Amino acid sequence: MQELEIVREKIQNKYRVVKTDEDLGWNRAIYLCTNIINAHLSRGNTPEFTRSSRDNDGWIPVDERLPEKNEYFVETSSDKDFPNGYYKRLEVAYMTDIIEYVHGYYDGYKWMDKYLDTIENVVAWRIHEPYRPERSNDAKE
CATH class of the missing domain: 4.10.860 (DNA Excision Repair, Uvrb; Chain A)
Structure with missing residues (x-):
């Protein structure tokens, strides 16, 4: 950085x-x-974040750190008593008999899929970023 x-x-x-x-x-x-x-x-000045994003394509193991509130929640009102907002979509890797991947959410306590069912055995996560054609064009040049 x-x-x-x-x-x-x-x-x-x-x-x-x-x-x-x-x-x-x-x-x-x-x-x-x-x-x-x-x-x-x-996006993060912590050595863990920069190392993980460089070494593992943005994936951050949950044993290194969990998402901070500003990484998983967007507040849409300034009322501290009744905060409104929405959860950001994250990419989640979890262990079954193999490692599986899903778009999910984190609420500060548990991991959830799009149906708000709990995701067990999460091993890593990363911030979901949409496809950007201009990035793939830069890579070709």
Whole structure:
């Protein structure tokens, strides 16, 4: 993560005084790059997270750590007495006679499938991210 922080600092020093449309476009590009870096940095600065995501394609063993509340729940109201929100979809690996995979949810206490039935013997999880065609195009180049 230190490399990304260094890159972010260097990029933020590249803003231009806007005199032309080209300068405005340049500043927008700097802004977008900074936001992308910030998004990657906010995914987690813990050594466990960075090691797991690098070594195991984002899968995090449950014996290393469980999802934090901001990773599994999105609050849609600011009322602390009656919080409203929804659970984020996670990818869950669990053990039967083999390791199986399912989209599921975590509520801070237990793992659940889409029918809200409990998932037993969870061994790993990762944040579900939708398919992004622009990522596969970048990989080809």
